[in-house]
Amino acid sequence: MRDMIWTYRALNNPAARRKWTAFILLIVLAGFGYTAYKIAGGAEVGKSLIAAAIFALFISLYAIITLGKPRHYYIEGDYVYYRPFKTNLKDIEGFEVDEERRVIRLKGAGIFSVRTLYFDNEDDLRQAVRRLERIVKR
Incomplete structure (x- = not known):
C-alpha cells in the first residue's frame, strides 16, 4: 500500500484557522x-502601554507565522504521523468526516496521538477517507 503525505496551512482550513485565532x-x-492589572496597581501608564504594544506586535508576528506555516501529515502503513504525534489507525474506534470544514476527527485516539486531520483541498480529504476506510472499521 502506498504512503500518503499531505500538507495544509491553518490559514486555508476554516476549522484550523478558527482554532488558532481563538x-x-x-x-x-x-x-x-x-x-x-499593572496600571490599576499603580504602574506607570506609559511604560505599561509600550510593553503591551511590543507584546501585541510579537503576538501578531507569531499569528502570521502560525497561520501561514505549512503542516505535514503522513500516513504510513497503519499509522498516521503529525510532528511528534503518531496514531495507530487500527486502535481507533472510527472517524467522522466534515467535508465542509475539511476535517477528519479520529474517535478513540489517545491524548498523545493525532486526533484531528486537517486538509487544504477536498481531493486530499477524499484520498484520506478512502485510505482510512481500508484500515479503520467504522
Missing part, C-alpha cells in the same frame, strides 16, 4: 488583562 486572541486578552 488561541491567539486568548493570549492577547491575557496580555492586555495583565497590563490593565
Whole structure:
C-alpha cells in the first residue's frame, strides 16, 4: 500500500484557522488583562502601554507565522504521523468526516496521538477517507 503525505496551512482550513485565532486572541486578552492589572496597581501608564504594544506586535508576528506555516501529515502503513504525534489507525474506534470544514476527527485516539486531520483541498480529504476506510472499521 502506498504512503500518503499531505500538507495544509491553518490559514486555508476554516476549522484550523478558527482554532488558532481563538488561541491567539486568548493570549492577547491575557496580555492586555495583565497590563490593565499593572496600571490599576499603580504602574506607570506609559511604560505599561509600550510593553503591551511590543507584546501585541510579537503576538501578531507569531499569528502570521502560525497561520501561514505549512503542516505535514503522513500516513504510513497503519499509522498516521503529525510532528511528534503518531496514531495507530487500527486502535481507533472510527472517524467522522466534515467535508465542509475539511476535517477528519479520529474517535478513540489517545491524548498523545493525532486526533484531528486537517486538509487544504477536498481531493486530499477524499484520498484520506478512502485510505482510512481500508484500515479503520467504522
